[in-house]
Amino acid sequence: MAYLDHIHACNNADLSRYARFRIDTLPVGAVRPEFAAALIRLGEDFFVRDENGDYGFAPHILTVADRNQILVKATETLCQQGVIKHLHGEKFDIRNHVSDEPLCQLDRFAMPYFGCRSWGVHMNGFVRKPDGIHMWGAKRAMDKPTYPGMLDNMVAGGQPTGLGFRENMIKECAEEAGIPSGLAANITAIGTVSYLYETNEGLKPDVMVNFDLELPEDFIPQCTDGEVERFDLLPIADVAEIVRTGFDFKFNCALVVIDFLIRHGHLTADNEPSYCELVTGLHRAFEL
Amino acid sequence: MAYLDHIHACNNADLSRYARFRIDTLPVGAVRPEFAAALIRLGEDFFVRDENGDYGFAPHILTVADRNQILVKATETLCQQGVIKHLHGEKFDIRNHVSDEPLCQLDRFAMPYFGCRSWGVHMNGFVRKPDGIHMWGAKRAMDKPTYPGMLDNMVAGGQPTGLGFRENMIKECAEEAGIPSGLAANITAIGTVSYLYETNEGLKPDVMVNFDLELPEDFIPQCTDGEVERFDLLPIADVAEIVRTGFDFKFNCALVVIDFLIRHGHLTADNEPSYCELVTGLHRAFEL
Numbered sequence: 390m391a392y393l394d395h396i397h398a399c400n401n402a403d404l405s406r407y408a409r410f411r412i413d414t415l416p417v418g419a420v421r422p423e424f425a426a427a428l429i430r431l432g433e434d435f436f437v438r439d440e441n442g443d444y445g446f447a448p449h450i451l452t453v454a455d456r457n458q459i460l461v462k463a464t465e466t467l468c469q470q471g472v473i474k475h476l477h478g479e480k481f482d483i484r485n486h487v488s489d490e491p492l493c494q495l496d497r498f499a500m501p502y503f504g505c506r507s508w509g510v511h512m513n514g515f516v517r518k519p520d521g522i523h524m525w526g527a528k529r530a531m532d533k534p535t536y537p538g539m540l541d542n543m544v545a546g547g548q549p550t551g552l553g554f555r556e557n558m559i560k561e562c563a564e565e566a567g568i569p570s571g572l573a574a575n576i577t578a579i580g581t582v583s584y585l586y587e588t589n590e591g592l593k594p595d596v597m598v599n600f601d602l603e604l605p606e607d608f609i610p611q612c613t614d615g616e617v618e619r620f621d622l623l624p625i626a627d628v629a630e631i632v633r634t635g636f637d638f639k640f641n642c643a644l645v646v647i648d649f650l651i652r653h654g655h656l657t658a659d660n661e662p663s664y665c666e667l668v669t670g671l672h673r674a675f676e677l
Numbered sequence: 678m679a680y681l682d683h684i685h686a687c688n689n690a691d692l693s694r695y696a697r698f699r700i701d702t703l704p705v706g707a708v709r710p711e712f713a714a715a716l717i718r719l720g721e722d723f724f725v726r727d728e729n730g731d732y733g734f735a736p737h738i739l740t741v742a743d744r745n746q747i748l749v750k751a752t753e754t755l756c757q758q759g760v761i762k763h764l765h766g767e768k769f770d771i772r773n774h775v776s777d778e779p780l781c782q783l784d785r786f787a788m789p790y791f792g793c794r795s796w797g798v799h800m801n802g803f804v805r806k807p808d809g810i811h812m813w814g815a816k817r818a819m820d821k822p823t824y825p826g827m828l829d830n831m832v833a834g835g836q837p838t839g840l841g842f843r844e845n846m847i848k849e850c851a852e853e854a855g856i857p858s859g860l861a862a863n864i865t866a867i868g869t870v871s872y873l874y875e876t877n878e879g880l881k882p883d884v885m886v887n888f889d890l891e892l893p894e895d896f897i898p899q900c901t902d903g904e905v906e907r908f909d910l911l912p913i914a915d916v917a918e919i920v921r922t923g924f925d926f927k928f929n930c931a932l933v934v935i936d937f938l939i940r941h942g943h944l945t946a947d948n949e950p951s952y953c954e955l956v957t958g959l960h961r962a963f964e965l
Contacts, residue, residue: 488950508946554946577942581956596953598946652940654865658796658842658886662776665884668869672960 392633392656393663395643396670399584402592409443409677410503412456412492416677417483419504419592420444427472428463435463456493464499473499474590475534480550481507485677487554487596494550504592504677507547510558511645512576512600514543514566514610515625522625522653524646525610527566527617529639540631540638542645543602543610543620544568554578554598562602566620567611576600579652582644585675594675599645601652625655644671680921680944681951683931684958687872690880697731697965698791700744700780704965705771707792707880708732715760716751723751744781752787761787762878763822768838769795773965775842775884782838792880792965795835798846799933800864800888802831802854802898803913803941810913810941812934813898815854815905817927828919828926830933831890831898831908832856842866842886850890854908855899864888867940870932873963882963887933889940913943932959 408425410418420428425444428436436459437447450459467473477498482491483505500507514525525543529536546561548554555578562573579601586593610620623631631637632646648671650656651664658664696713698706708716713732716724724747725735738747755761765786770779771793788795802813813831817824834849836842846864850856867889874881898908911919919925920934936959938944939952946952 486950487946487953578939578945578947579942580939581946581953583953583957598953651866651868654867657866658775658869659866662774665775665869665871665886666962669871669960669962672957674954674957674961 390634391663392647392661392667393670395632395636395640395647396584396667398636399586399640399644400670400673402585402587402594404585404592404677407504407592409441410505411439411443411445412483413445415485415492416443417485417492417505419594419677420502421591424472424502424591427467427470431463431466435459453491453493460493460495460499464496467499467502473502479547481505481547482550491550497547497549501588501591501593504594506594506596506677508554508596508598509545509547509641510554510561510600511542511582511597511642512544512558512562512602513645513649514568514602514604515649516604516606516608516622518606520624522655523622524625524628524649525604525620525622526628526638528619528621530612530616530618533616536639538618540642541617542642545597545642545645548598555600558598558600564614565612565616567613568602568608572604572608573602576602580648580672582641582648582671583673583675584641584644585673586640594677595641597641597645599648601649625650625653629655647671678922679951680935680949680955681958683920683924683928683935684872684955686924687874687928687932688958688961690873690875690882692873692880692965695792695880696726697729698793699727699731699733700771701733703773703780704731705773705780705793707882707965708790709879712760712790712879715755715758719751719754723747741779741781748781748783748787752784755787755790761790767835769793769835770838779838785835785837786878789876789879789881792882794882794884794965796842796884796886797833797835797929798842798849798888799830799870799885799930800832800846800850800890801933801937802856802890802892803937804892804894804896804910806894808912810943811910812913812916812937813892813908813910814916814926816907816909818900818904818906821904824927826906828930829905830930833885833930833933836886843888846886846888852902853900853904855901856890856896860892860896861890864890868936868960870929870936870959871961871963872929872932873961874928882965883929885929885933887936889937913938913941917943935959
């Protein structure tokens with residue numbers, strides 16, 4: 390296999406299987422036929438299908454508060470019916486751009502069913518040693534509901550309603566790895582990585598907003614909230630080899646590592662045949 | 678205006694105006710109707726139009742050497758005819774991916790007429806001072822044939838046949854800014870920026886292969902080869918403001934600066950409304 394296989398794995402979605410989900414005239418998501426049918430079965434006070442075959446809220450649902458009320462009722466009912474497997478409790482904003490006002494809020498675990506864009510924050514923790522860069526990685530706890538036991542970036546989290554990205558990243562640094570806020574204040578925003586991924590639940594058109602954090606050699610992260618089994622510090626070449634040769638990393642975290650390898654000069658146009666395709670593949674735009 | 682306007686300015690090409698240029702069955706470029714007609718006027722020993730309306734070499738032109746011979750004859754004739762304005766003398770490889778074997782070589786100034794992909798190297802020279810990052814910029818000489826007097830990255834150059842990217846970047850560092858090879862050896866590959874630009878001459882589907890170079894505070898670049906009138910070291914916020922508010926930078930160099938601003942945390946998801954669109958816009962993939 391090759392680095393490029395991770396780009397393909399994270400961009401496995403076949404949009405032809407989906408119908409649009411709109412709010413007013415704005416496409417904000419994409420639903421599978423079976424989920425769309427479940428939405429319609431909730432009754433015409435909830436969701437409707439328009440003449441174009443697009444799905445959306447019933448016409449009398451006009452405000453953010455109206456939409457939120459309907460979404461809470463709908464997701465709870467669909468969860469009782471087994472259509473949605475689990476709810477998370479944490480809410481994500483529905484919007485197409487981070488600068489847009491949120492159109493409503495939806496349970497984090499319901500996001501892929503509606504196929505709405507979501508944002509997360511990922512942090513590359515690294516140490517500069519005499520022999521080069523070493524990267525911190527996390528092994529996800531075996532009892533995590535999603536991707537148990539897989540490798541992860543040092544710190545990562547979803548972007549919930551009402552927080553800034555930097556603020557959220559610093560909060561996650563404390564919660565997931567015990568990084569004190571004074572040290573976490575050194576995080577540097579370094580860009581995004583985006584992908585269009587399809588799961589059993591639905592569509593994930595996701596953007597990861599990423600940060601680097603250079604750490605002192607003597608800093609040891611702590612598994613604070615139980616989401617991580619173990620942190621390991623590895624030479625950058627070893628991390629690269631893990632990514633290049635397998636799928637040990639959670640699907641999207643592999644992309645964040647590849648982006649780090651590119652930005653820090655480990656992969657170059659002279660040593661990686663797919664260098665240019667990796668850079669464009671990590672940063673794809675998508676329309677829903 | 679806004680940072681995003683630079684993305685739009687560099688992606689102004691209307692591909693519907695172009696016909697494909699193929700080598701065997703591989704699309705490698707795109708030609709405007711008037712240039713395509715000039716190719717056909719050279720005679721059927723040179724170029725032909727196929728049943729799909731695509732253009733390519735005459736059927737007996739089969740090897741790299743054959744193609745190179747025809748391209749030299751064709752570009753010289755077209756230059757005498759005034760169809761191609763100038764030739765440069767330096768050759769660029771024709772290929773679709775940096776890892777492909779070159780299919781032939783073409784004069785650098787003839788590249789946009791054939792609309793073939795080309796690669797360049799750009800270097801962000803910067804200094805870390807107590808008050809933050811300062812960036813070196815270059816003002817192009819007033820007698821340069823292209824974009825005279827415009828602002829440029831500290832060092833940049835086309836990617837000629839037969840050199841590695843890193844090797845080329847180090848060579849340009851010496852030629853354009855008098856950076857000794859010992860210092861230039863500290864360049865770090867940091868990714869690419871790509872765009873699909875249209876000029877009076879034709880199409881530029883270009884990839885810039887970029888490097889950062891952190892310089893000591895006391896290093897002063899020298900205008901070695903006369904291509905640069907002046908180098909200036911400015912606080913990153915001043916460089917950002919020049920880019921945000923105007924088109925003083927050469928079109929593609931503005932993108933390299935925006936990429937630097939993003940990778941070094943000057944622009945973030947919290948302070949720039951178009952952050953996510955800038956990142957995807959800087960790294961677009963394109964098919965010819």
